[in-house]
Amino acid sequence: xxxxxxxxxxxxxxxxxxxxxxxxxxxxxxxxxxxxxxxxxxxxxxxxxxxxxxxxxxxxxxxxxxxxxxxxxxxxxxxxxxxxxxxxxxxxxxxxxxxxxxxxxxxxxxxxxxxxxxxxxxxxxxxxxxxxxxxxxxxxxxxxxxxxxxxxxxxxxxxxxxxxx
Amino acid sequence: xxxxxxxxxxxxxxxxxxxxxxxxxxxxxxxxxxxxxxxxxxxxxxxxxxxxxxxxxxxxxxxxxxxxxxxxxxxxxxxxxxxxxxxxxxxxxxxxxxxxxxxxxxxxxxxxxxxxxxxxxxxxxxxxxxxxxxxxxxxxxxxxxxxxxxxxxxxxxxxxxxxxxxxxxxxxxxxxxxxxxxxxxxxxxxxxxxxxxxxxxxxxxxxxxxxxxxxxxxxxxxxxxxxxxxxxxxxxxxxxxxxxxxxxxxxxxxxxxxxxxxxxxxxxxxxxx
Numbered sequence: 550x551x552x553x554x555x556x557x558x559x560x561x562x563x564x565x566x567x568x569x570x571x572x573x574x575x576x577x578x579x580x581x582x583x584x585x586x587x588x589x590x591x592x593x594x595x596x597x598x599x600x601x602x603x604x605x606x607x608x609x610x611x612x613x614x615x616x617x618x619x620x621x622x623x624x625x626x627x628x629x630x631x632x633x634x635x636x637x638x639x640x641x642x643x644x645x646x647x648x649x650x651x652x653x654x655x656x657x658x659x660x661x662x663x664x665x666x667x668x669x670x671x672x673x674x675x676x677x678x679x680x681x682x683x684x685x686x687x688x689x690x691x692x693x694x695x696x697x698x699x700x701x702x703x704x705x706x707x708x709x710x711x712x713x714x
Numbered sequence: 715x716x717x718x719x720x721x722x723x724x725x726x727x728x729x730x731x732x733x734x735x736x737x738x739x740x741x742x743x744x745x746x747x748x749x750x751x752x753x754x755x756x757x758x759x760x761x762x763x764x765x766x767x768x769x770x771x772x773x774x775x776x777x778x779x780x781x782x783x784x785x786x787x788x789x790x791x792x793x794x795x796x797x798x799x800x801x802x803x804x805x806x807x808x809x810x811x812x813x814x815x816x817x818x819x820x821x822x823x824x825x826x827x828x829x830x831x832x833x834x835x836x837x838x839x840x841x842x843x844x845x846x847x848x849x850x851x852x853x854x855x856x857x858x859x860x861x862x863x864x865x866x867x868x869x870x871x872x873x874x875x876x877x878x879x880x881x882x883x884x885x886x887x888x889x890x891x892x893x894x895x896x897x898x899x900x901x902x903x904x905x906x907x908x909x910x911x912x913x914x915x916x917x918x919x920x921x922x923x924x925x926x927x928x929x930x931x932x933x934x935x936x937x938x939x940x941x942x943x944x945x946x947x948x949x950x951x952x953x954x955x956x957x958x959x960x961x962x963x964x965x966x967x968x969x970x971x972x973x974x975x976x977x978x979x980x981x982x983x984x985x986x987x
Contacts, residue, residue, distance in 0.1 A: 596899040599969035601920035629882050636874050637900030638743055639882040 588619050588626060594635050602637055606645035611654065614668055615675045625655065625663040715739055716761070716855065716887065720770035722911075723756050730756035732911030733770070740775075740854075741885035745895060745902035745919075749980050753911040754891040755792065758857045761889070762789035774855070785813055788848035790841065792859040803828035806847065813851035838864040842873060849876055856880070858890040862897045870897065877901065895973045905972070907979050915979060919972060925957040926975050929964045938964070942978070953978050 591613045594605050613619045625631075628646065632639040646663050649655035657663030690700050716738040723731040730753045738744065746754050759765040761772060763779050774783040797805040806828075826835075826843060835843060841861045848856065856877065865873055878901070880886040890898055895905075905922060907915040917925065930949045934940035937960055943952040954961055961967055970978070 594900065596896060597971045597973070599923055599971055601923055602900065603920065629879075632882065633875055633878055635900060636871070636878070638903055639878065640741070640743075640903055641900070 588613055589631075589634060591618055592631065592635065594637060603641050603645040603648070606631075606635075606642060607649055610645070610649060611674060612678055614654065614665060615678050617668075619665055621665050621668045623665050625657075625665065627662060628659060715775055717773045717776075718761075718770070719773075721757075721760060721767050721772060722769035723753075723760050723765055724768045725756075729911050731760060731767075734908075734911065734913060735770075736906065736913060736916065738887060738889070740887055741881070742904055743881060743888040743902045744890070745898070745905045746889055746891040746908065747893075747895070747905060747976050747980060748908035750893075752908040752980075754908055755859055756911075757908070758789065758859055758889065758891055759791075761855075762787055762857050764789065764791075785851070786854040788851060788853035788856045790844055790848060790856075790858045790861055792861050798831075798833045800832055801828065802826045802830045802832070802843070805832055805843075809847045809851070838866060838869055841865060842869050845873060845876065849880060852880075852884060853886065854884070855887045856889070858888070860891045860893055862890075862892060863894075874898065874901065895976055899972060905976070907976070909980075922975060923969060923972065926953070926955045926978075927957055927961055927967050927969055928953050928978075929961065929967045931964060935960075935964070 588610075592606065592609050594602050596602075598605065600608075610619075610625070619625070625646070626634070628639050628642045632642045635642075643659060646655060646657070646659075650657065650663070650666075653666060655663050656666035687700070690703075695703075716736075718734060718736045718738075721731055721734045722729055732753070734753075734757065746757070748754050756765065760767050763784050772779060774786070777783055797808070800808070826839070832840065832843070841864050862870060862873065877886070877888060881888065881901075888901065890902065892898055895902075902919060904918050905915070906913055915922075929952050930946070931952055932950060934943065934952055938952075938954055938958060939956060940952045941955045943950045945951075
């Protein structure tokens with residue numbers, strides 16, 4: 550009986566712990582979704598990658614624009630917010646924003662804020678981004694030993710019968 | 715700006731820092747890497763003014779180190795015994811008095827009971843407490859020894875966030891010594907690798923990632939600067955630095971992450987090269 554009640558209280562502590570961690574996760578998502586914007590959820594930095602961090606940020610912002618997660622004239626997170634969210638040096642974020650500004654994709658100034666200037670140019674880059682992702686996919690598929698026909702089939706299955714889309 | 719000129723610190727016959735020169739701009743964040751005994755801690759202690767140099771000079775913003783520049787320097791040592799007999803309240807008051815600023819705001823993170831003895835804190839708690847004291851003085855320069863691994867994930871986040879805030883708001887100059895880069899990887903923009911009291915590499919992180927490549931081969935072509943190589947199964951891994959465009963005619967050229975680059979440079983084969 551004694552061991553049962555010990556087990557019971559242990560279970561309760563575990564339940565309490567799980568509840569706490571779930572609450573934390575939920576509040577994080579809430580933060581991503583509403584207080585800031587969806588873009589936060591899209592931006593991640595991979596330190597194991599050979600790509601410079603500022604380059605990774607540039608890419609994910611471009612991808613977010615290409616995928617319409619963020620639209621024209623919409624504000625980007627402030628340098629401070631993004632730096633503390635990703636735990637990276639604010640100068641790195643500033644550099645990414647500066648270069649995006651030079652590429653005329655983003656406009657703004659440190660201290661004032663940055664926003665998406667135009668999505669038009671992104672239309673041109675979209676195919677580049679797709680090609681890049683596609684190349685990664687193909688390399689993996691070939692590595693795994695899929696044949697040309699199998700890969701074609703897989704792609705065709707994504708489109709309705711007749712393939713006119 | 716910090717200007718280090720021909721700095722030498724000797725312990726008996728050993729030159730822990732050996733004629734080292736470097737310039738660090740205001741607002742820069744530097745990762746100081748190197749094998750055990752490379753001289754990282756000695757350099758930080760000399761920068762913090764804890765150790766006297768045997769030769770050479772360190773100037774802060776064009777001034778020699780005096781009591782005024784010392785007030786603008788914060789140093790987080792890996793082994794801290796200072797204040798051990800005091801309570802949290804006493805240490806905070808003493809520190810605030812010395813720096814002329816109240817340290818009461820401390821950190822948003824853990825609040826220590828004012829009556830707690832410093833001696834009773836764990837290594838991680840001491841680290842975060844001393845960081846809070848140090849940052850409360852709003853320093854211009856922060857030197858951090860290899861302490862991040864003492865901190866649990868939550869305290870590590872508190873630690874990094876507080877430093878990032880001061881980098882952004884006050885253009886804090888940060889030098890952090892670390893064995894591994896992954897815990898603090900987002901912070902440094904420049905990496906300095908030491909070996910036997912000297913700097914063997916000093917690069918911006920982004921540039922280094924572009925300039926350092928690896929390929930597989932049997933022998934190193936003459937026009938490719940292979941810094942060192944090691945046997946890997948049936949072939950040799952060759953590490954090239956600095957990058958030359960000719961490397962691309964070779965087989966399997968790869969760029970590497972910062973931690974892989976550091977691993978290649980620190981200790982072992984590169985040091986013997």
